[in-house]
Amino acid sequence: MNILVINCGSSSLKYQLIDMKTEDSLATGLVERIGIEGSILTQKANGEKYVVESPMKDHTDAIKLVLDALVNDVHGVIKSMDEIQAVGHRVVHGGEKYAKSVLITDQVMKDLEDCAKLAPLHNPPNIIGINACKALMPNTPMVVVFDTAFHQTMPEKAYLYAIPYELYEEKHIRKYGFHGTSHRYVSLKAAEALGKDIKDLKIITCHLGNGASVAAVKNGESVDTSMGFTPLEGLVMGTRTGNIDAAVITYLIKEAGYTAEQVDEILNKKSGILGVSGVSSDFRDVEDAAWNRNEHRSILALDMFAYRVKQYIGSYAAIMGGVDVIVFTAGVGENSPEMRESILEGLDFLGVQFDASANKVRGKLTEITKPESKVKAFLIPTNEELMIAKDTLAFL
Numbered sequence: 001m002n003i004l005v006i007n008c009g010s011s012s013l014k015y016q017l018i019d020m021k022t023e024d025s026l027a028t029g030l031v032e033r034i035g036i037e038g039s040i041l042t043q044k045a046n047g048e049k050y051v052v053e054s055p056m057k058d059h060t061d062a063i064k065l066v067l068d069a070l071v072n073d074v075h076g077v078i079k080s081m082d083e084i085q086a087v088g089h090r091v092v093h094g095g096e097k098y099a100k101s102v103l104i105t106d107q108v109m110k111d112l113e114d115c116a117k118l119a120p121l122h123n124p125p126n127i128i129g130i131n132a133c134k135a136l137m138p139n140t141p142m143v144v145v146f147d148t149a150f151h152q153t154m155p156e157k158a159y160l161y162a163i164p165y166e167l168y169e170e171k172h173i174r175k176y177g178f179h180g181t182s183h184r185y186v187s188l189k190a191a192e193a194l195g196k197d198i199k200d201l202k203i204i205t206c207h208l209g210n211g212a213s214v215a216a217v218k219n220g221e222s223v224d225t226s227m228g229f230t231p232l233e234g235l236v237m238g239t240r241t242g243n244i245d246a247a248v249i250t251y252l253i254k255e256a257g258y259t260a261e262q263v264d265e266i267l268n269k270k271s272g273i274l275g276v277s278g279v280s281s282d283f284r285d286v287e288d289a290a291w292n293r294n295e296h297r298s299i300l301a302l303d304m305f306a307y308r309v310k311q312y313i314g315s316y317a318a319i320m321g322g323v324d325v326i327v328f329t330a331g332v333g334e335n336s337p338e339m340r341e342s343i344l345e346g347l348d349f350l351g352v353q354f355d356a357s358a359n360k361v362r363g364k365l366t367e368i369t370k371p372e373s374k375v376k377a378f379l380i381p382t383n384e385e386l387m388i389a390k391d392t393l394a395f396l
């Protein structure tokens, strides 16, 4: 039983074919520059890289090439498309309607279109990818897995902003939260690692990548998360500011002469680790500048990042009435022992007994607190594709 997982961006497409018997990835691939000159597909399978450079005018062309690459005589991993039993699509925004993954129907497609105004950069390419797949594989069941769905269990007091209630009712302005598939996957893994039922645990999951968010997962349900109406709220990120006094925005527009578009660009693309350090949005570059060149702004950017994550951990422990386990995942969470240490430093009062030697690890499921620690901390590599494939399998 093989499931193809598709994650479509505006000019790119990531895919993975997963054998659900073993949960092994048979092939992973990335198509870039769709609809632009220089379109390229790179597939990795059986330890080999297969590159196809071919014009792709749209996502249908791209998906055709993906299917060709998967069944390729030399570099492919399956003999025919019949060996793909279902397709799971990652979709960013499911609005308030979808608290779970769903089998694609005409009604679902209509709802996705309706949600597009809430995620104008993300949902439209997701929809294009689904339509392209449906055209090429009309008889293959397809499922959508939403980034927002896991957080639909948040209570009203957590997801509402204290603005006039009509703005929620009429404009749907509220916190939705993102990275839900990752938070769900690592919280389930944490329960499994502890040998406990997730329904008996209070978990704080820290998805720390270029985009970053924290979630409070109580008894298996997300009860709060740091990203909001859009993925701009919350933590300091690679290029995003995270939390900021909303008055700064009106000040920049009214007093400093910026346009709304410029402010949008500053907050989403020029802020965060990049904006503070002035070096890069990539944590590796900023760590290098901080540690090897002792650059103040890079040291500050990393300190601000850790400080904000620590604030959320304290806040989420408070709202859940405690915490049993803290999980680190995604690019930075999995690969920066120093960042994990900065975040957990000084949390002894909460019951976290950090284990510095166990923490010297990258990319592998590891307990990074001492065995006697009341609150456990783990590094757990995320696997959103596997979670999407599992959700898809559940419909077959």
Ligand code: AMP
Residues within 6 Å of the ligand: 208, 209, 210, 211, 238, 281, 282, 283, 284, 285, 287, 330, 331, 332, 335, 336
């Ligand atoms: P993601 O968005 O989850 O792919 O994470 C990307 C981020 O992970 C980038 O900002 C990288 O700088 C960061 N990252 C990857 N490897 C490392 C590493 N070895 N040390 C620190 N940060 C890393």
